[in-house]
Amino acid sequence: MRAPLALRAAIISLLLFVGLIVVWHIGTKQTGPTLKMDPEYAKLMGSTVTQGKSAMPGPGDVGAKIWQHLQDPFYDRGTNDKGIGIQLVYSIARVLTGYLLALAAALPIGFLIGMSPLMARALDPFIQILKPISPLAWMPLALYTIKDSSISAIFVIFICSVWPMLLNTAFGVATVRREWLNVAKTLEMRPVRTALRVILPAAAPTILTGMRISIGIAWLVIVAAEMLVGGTGIGYFVWNEWNNLSITNVMVAILCIGLVGMLLDQLMARLQRVVAYAD
Amino acid sequence: MSTAFISAQRLSRRFPQASGAGELTVFEDVCFSVAEGEFACLVGHSGCGKSTILNILAGLDQPTAGHVIAAGKHIEGPSLDRAVIFQGHALMPWLSALGNVELAVSSRHPSWARRRVREHAMKFLALVHLDGSAMKKPAQLSGGMKQRVGIARALAIEPRMLLMDEPFCALDALTRGALQDEIVAIHKATKPTAFMITHDIDEALLLADKILLMTNGPRAWIAEVIENTLPANRTRIELHKHPNYYPLRNHLMDFLVARSRELAAHPEMRCKDLHPAVVRPAVATSTSQAAAAVAPQQPGQASNGQIASGHICAV
Numbered sequence: 402m403r404a405p406l407a408l409r410a411a412i413i414s415l416l417l418f419v420g421l422i423v424v425w426h427i428g429t430k431q432t433g434p435t436l437k438m439d440p441e442y443a444k445l446m447g448s449t450v451t452q453g454k455s456a457m458p459g460p461g462d463v464g465a466k467i468w469q470h471l472q473d474p475f476y477d478r479g480t481n482d483k484g485i486g487i488q489l490v491y492s493i494a495r496v497l498t499g500y501l502l503a504l505a506a507a508l509p510i511g512f513l514i515g516m517s518p519l520m521a522r523a524l525d526p527f528i529q530i531l532k533p534i535s536p537l538a539w540m541p542l543a544l545y546t547i548k549d550s551s552i553s554a555i556f557v558i559f560i561c562s563v564w565p566m567l568l569n570t571a572f573g574v575a576t577v578r579r580e581w582l583n584v585a586k587t588l589e590m591r592p593v594r595t596a597l598r599v600i601l602p603a604a605a606p607t608i609l610t611g612m613r614i615s616i617g618i619a620w621l622v623i624v625a626a627e628m629l630v631g632g633t634g635i636g637y638f639v640w641n642e643w644n645n646l647s648i649t650n651v652m653v654a655i656l657c658i659g660l661v662g663m664l665l666d667q668l669m670a671r672l673q674r675v676v677a678y679a680d
Numbered sequence: 681m682s683t684a685f686i687s688a689q690r691l692s693r694r695f696p697q698a699s700g701a702g703e704l705t706v707f708e709d710v711c712f713s714v715a716e717g718e719f720a721c722l723v724g725h726s727g728c729g730k731s732t733i734l735n736i737l738a739g740l741d742q743p744t745a746g747h748v749i750a751a752g753k754h755i756e757g758p759s760l761d762r763a764v765i766f767q768g769h770a771l772m773p774w775l776s777a778l779g780n781v782e783l784a785v786s787s788r789h790p791s792w793a794r795r796r797v798r799e800h801a802m803k804f805l806a807l808v809h810l811d812g813s814a815m816k817k818p819a820q821l822s823g824g825m826k827q828r829v830g831i832a833r834a835l836a837i838e839p840r841m842l843l844m845d846e847p848f849c850a851l852d853a854l855t856r857g858a859l860q861d862e863i864v865a866i867h868k869a870t871k872p873t874a875f876m877i878t879h880d881i882d883e884a885l886l887l888a889d890k891i892l893l894m895t896n897g898p899r900a901w902i903a904e905v906i907e908n909t910l911p912a913n914r915t916r917i918e919l920h921k922h923p924n925y926y927p928l929r930n931h932l933m934d935f936l937v938a939r940s941r942e943l944a945a946h947p948e949m950r951c952k953d954l955h956p957a958v959v960r961p962a963v964a965t966s967t968s969q970a971a972a973a974v975a976p977q978q979p980g981q982a983s984n985g986q987i988a989s990g991h992i993c994a995v
Contacts, residue, residue, distance in 0.1 A: 580770035583740050586758040588787035588837070598783060602774045678774040679819035 429459035458649040491633040499558025511570025536561035550630035562615035569611025573604030605676035613669035684713035690746035707900040719874040721884040724894030763839035769826040771818040778814040788837040804836040824855035844876040896944035931961040
């Protein structure tokens with residue numbers, strides 16, 4: 402009897418994970434030549450020279466660091482010493498603020514573009530030019546006009562997540578089946594009712610696809626944005642730990658960024674299933 | 681004789697051609713009328729603009745020229761008085777069967793409470809024998825059941841006019857028969873004025889009091905109005921046993937196979953006063969063969985039942 406597909410896949414995943422850890426461990430454990438030196442000098446030189454240890458932390462180091470962070474993820478001991486949990490909360494809050502603002506803008510404008518071929522044509526050149534601009538290119542302009550680094554980061558999230566939602570909303574609205582609109586017309590539904598009861602549910606799967614793409618992009622961009630604006634957030638944490646030369650912390654942060662990104666994506670996937678319909 | 685409830689006067693519809701060169705006149709000077717409570721079927725080949733005529737009646741399309749008067753008013757747009765049963769059921773797939781009917785009911789009666797809307801919708805689902813599948817989504821229903829929901833949705837708003845665009849063409853023969861029986865029963869019970877497009881001659885003979893025959897396009901027109909001479913209590917099973925069945929069927933067949941094309945090639949055959957001839961095919965009673973034509977209608981006047989020989993008014 403063969404085990405179910407999910408189980409077999411899980412076994413392979415686990416084997417790959419173990420293999421990765423083993424390779425990582427072997428790659429970082431090798432001891433190089435050690436030098437005898439003055440203990441004071443040895444302190445300055447670090448363990449690479451004195452104990453022949455690799456400069457790259459091994460899985461054990463990272464594991465221990467994760468454990469240490471898990472003990473107290475939300476501590477706050479001043480500007481440059483905050484728990485990784487707090488930093489993640491800052492980043493998630495920024496992403497959600499910018500993202501929800503973008504959603505609030507993208508839905509009505511997307512409806513407008515989707516329902517009016519005139520507005521679709523009129524707005525098209527703006528969208529085509531603004532869409533390919535790297536969100537970080539807006540940063541100086543945002544800092545100069547807004548004069549607040551945290552709000553500037555939110556603006557950058559807004560500008561990067563608005564496009565997929567806008568275009569998908571417009572596409573979803575424009576491609577609502579004629580027959581459903583005809584039903585709404587023969588039922589003498591008012592425009593607002595048609596928009597809410599027919600067009601929105603019909604376009605919802607397409608809109609949600611845009612929202613899922615957007616949240617992914619927003620989470621990618623926040624790290625870079627926070628490296629620039631500094632102060633708080635997981636992006637700043639990564640850069641700060643790089644300045645501290647704590648590669649272990651950088652690795653822990655990378656893992657956290659991946660996990661949170663996955664959670665956000667899964668959340669959107671769940672929402673997608675809620676609004677999906679079989680036709 | 682009752683006065684016309686729907687009256688189409690010199691309807692024409694032209695579409696701009698895809699090549700950009702000029703316009704295509706799909707139909708021209710189409711005139712017909714349907715009395716209150718009457719069941720009319722429009723029969724013709726694909727491309728003659730049948731669906732466009734139905735869309736004009738529904739208020740979803742506007743004629744290029746001419747106009748339609750329904751219940752004493754110009755048709756200017758869609759109305760809850762004219763329910764449409766669409767060809768492809770057109771159910772909202774994200775709503776359950778009940779939800780689809782409820783959407784229509786709450787559009788008709790915005791002031792009704794949820795419970796009342798639900799009860800009303802359930803009543804009409806029960807009418808089409810779908811009260812057991814009320815919570816199912818359209819994707820979980822068979823083609824026939826979906827179309828039943830479409831019928832329930834149309835009937836639930838209690839329209840004065842029922843417009844049907846080949847509602848059963850995508851269904852298998854057995855399902856189609858069952859649904860036809862239901863339409864017969866529903867029409868008998870509620871007597872809405874009905875206008876249906878169909879390809880199916882037997883369907884037209886079973887359902888319609890009056891069959892409008894349309895020539896081929898472009899520039900199609902309604903060449904004849906056939907009065908159904910079968911008894912009013914006809915059933916699908918007994919239909920073909922009536923002596924008038926074959927004269928009627930042959931006449932319709934002959935029109936669809938040959939005359940619809942011939943007439944399209946000879947626009948001069950068009951009636952001078954634009955009103956189609958009324959024909960009552962029946963077993964021969966005089967020297968004229970199976971078909972006997974009534975004199976062309978005068979504008980705004982229904983058939984007077986006077987028998988004259990000949991097929992079409994222009995002969």
